[in-house]
Amino acid sequence: MPYIQRIAINHVSLKLKRMKITPSFLFLITALTILPTMTAIGAEKDSPAAIQMKQIGKSFKTLSTQISDPAKKDSSLQIVDAIQNAVNAARPLIPAPAAKLQGDSLKTYMREYAKGLDELDANLQDLKKAISSGDTSASQGLLETITKLKKTYHSDLR
Numbered sequence: 377m378p379y380i381q382r383i384a385i386n387h388v389s390l391k392l393k394r395m396k397i398t399p400s401f402l403f404l405i406t407a408l409t410i411l412p413t414m415t416a417i418g419a420e421k422d423s424p425a426a427i428q429m430k431q432i433g434k435s436f437k438t439l440s441t442q443i444s445d446p447a448k449k450d451s452s453l454q455i456v457d458a459i460q461n462a463v464n465a466a467r468p469l470i471p472a473p474a475a476k477l478q479g480d481s482l483k484t485y486m487r488e489y490a491k492g493l494d495e496l497d498a499n500l501q502d503l504k505k506a507i508s509s510g511d512t513s514a515s516q517g518l519l520e521t522i523t524k525l526k527k528t529y530h531s532d533l534r
């Protein structure tokens with residue numbers, strides 16, 4: 377390595393040392409700067425349908441924890457309303473897996489998707505009735521039915 381280059385490198389390392397910036401510290405800073413960008417590039421954005429589904433998922437979890445609590449009846453009814461709103465918001469959306477389909481397979485997929493959301497909505501209506509009348513065991517049964525429905529449609533459509 378030419379003399380002048382060696383001098384320059386020594387000079388920079390000396391300065392870094394004086395600033396207490398070790399090579400491992402430099403590496404850490406670089407990693408912390410680059411990593412979030414790489415993650416943002418690698419992570420796929422949720423589709424609008426997935427955003428509604430995640431909303432349904434959160435509400436459903438809360439509902440499951442309080443379904444047997446008669447004191448939370450009004451809150452539970454509001455949660456079911458929120459789920460129904462998310463179901464309606466999801467209806468006109470095209471889920472991510474459908475983006476690569478065309479023609480008849482797209483039609484079949486979207487018909488199945490609409491059917492799943494209809495069945496979910498019908499169960500939510502029954503759930504509202506069960507919660508309103510304070511029928512805990514019917515409410516719990518309906519939560520189980522909805523969980524099964526979710527599994528069936530997810531394995532078909534996701």
Ligand code: HEM
Pocket residue numbers: 422423424425426427429430432433434436470471472473488489490491492493496522523525526529530533534
């Ligand atoms: C209470 C019942 C349900 C819950 C809690 C639920 C929850 C979820 C969650 C958390 C996701 C993942 C979102 C993501 O991270 O990408 C998802 C995706 C999906 N769900 Fe559901 N789901 C339910 C019922 C249903 C039903 C009945 C259908 C049938 C129409 C359905 C169709 C889909 C589809 C197509 C996706 C993929 C969306 C996309 O990636 O664009 N889900 N669901």
